[in-house]
Amino acid sequence: MSQAASRVRGTGRTSYHHGDLPNALADAATEMARVGGPDAIVLRAAARAAGVSAAAAYRHFADHDELLQVVRERAIDALGAAMRTSLDAGQPLADPAAESLRRMHALGRAYIDFALTNPGLFRTAFCRPDSPVPDVADKIASRRPYALVSGVLDELVEHGVLDAARRPGAEISAWAAVHGLATLLVDGPLALLTEEQREMAIDRHSEFVLNGITGPR
16 A cells, blocks of 8 residues: 555545545555456545545546556556566576576466466456557557566577577567466466366476477477
């Protein structure tokens, strides 16, 4: 929660004060998304949680879509932060090539773990906006998850693991592979797997993706 909002003991409501209503509304909406995904975000409900009238909320967010966009950005940032933490947490390997592969594996695992731990935010991060997004290619490229994958792919090329000729567009293939498994585990038939089966699926998927990266063209 921001400093502009605090929990009121015993009520479960978020009390707005100190004049930062937009963040208080976004905080409330983010909690809604965390629990119920993008469909749970309601501007009037966020206003109630922040302890203000709907009219006050509409002075900062014209409609539901504007509030949803802010929460989507927060969810994507949270995913990027989890991926960044995974890169910093592991023990670096002495061999640069092996280290770049370890880092790619860490990114994929962090992505899937975020989806499993925060399914509501994961769904919100990738829900489709109702309004067209201008400069969509630039928007995607600037996303923290995309940028992190791009950086590690560059490391793979630098250390001779990935053929430079196969580098262009590799972010999309790597992202699609990991996102596909994450989605199947959260909302698809793979959600029915036991924990042991799920771990095996994740490990085999990682092996499959890394073999694809390091294999011949």
